[in-house]
Amino acid sequence: MRYHRRMAMTTDDCGSVRPSTNLSPAAALFHGLADPTRLAILQRLADGEARVVDLTGLLSMAQSTVSAHLACLRDCGLVVGRPEGRQMFYSLTRPELLDLLASAETLLAATGNAVALCPNYGTRSRTGATIDAEETGR
Template sequence: MQNSTLDMKVKLIHGFSNKTRIQILECLKNEEKTVSQIVEQIKGNQSNISQHLACLKGCGIIVGRNEGKYCFYSLRNQYIRDLLDMFDVVLNDVQNDVICCENHME
């Protein structure tokens, strides 16, 4: 694998490597939402949520659609939804190891 492809893969995975970003993605899994709806659902800070939305949008994981004065965010496509579902499948398989892992403490 070429270094540039590897670097892009790392950048993409970074989009999924934060608790708030995962909360946002789970929030958007079934329907599009505005920033206010996301903030309310995950009980977050609007400024912080907006920064994470910018990261997710910049990586191409989510998209925004303007309607009037609102921007509605959604997952980019079914592949992202499938990937989130696959994280759950893999986690179910390895959860005991993840719980015991001391290499990635937050």
Template structure:
């Protein structure tokens, strides 16, 4: 049976690229590690370097990508810059949906619980040394 081409939806190329960029951000293990740490509260680059164990330039590069995707925001304070999730609840909902999809397809994996239940605005800043 042949599907008539006029019945197929027209794809929005720009929207497709935006979604692909978002999934690129979530598709890298280092960026997922950064998001997991930020879900517990604001962090500085040096905190993330210490926790993830990668070079400062590598962590900064991944933060830049996440900033570009608007998944994280930066807040300058003196000589430090504090990074935080821009939409903790929406990020948690996406991670929870991914976890449900993985379970439905037979894969049981769970990211750090902070990412599925993030630190929310108004909570005290988490400074990890």
């Protein structure tokens, strides 16, 4: 509930309650984290540095796909690359990201993964059906 306490609410002339802070950066962060491949990359990087070749083997994806996801995470400021010779080693930029991912796991466990039933974003939605097909090979 810390997030809720930090998010100040105001009431407009019509009585509608609205957040008094700009939530666009938070929405952008969660949008960046909304992809299963990017989450898998972050989960791997939580264990330490990795090269693109390490991630392609783990994820069974093309180098170009993994590189595109790493570029997204880098552009969001969530990962950083460290060159060593001709290789680039990627790592998380902020330890707070581990706290966020751990909190998400705790929330999912507490809700019994009820978010998977969400008609818009759950595993049975259009996006989720694609994810299910990719995971199961169907």
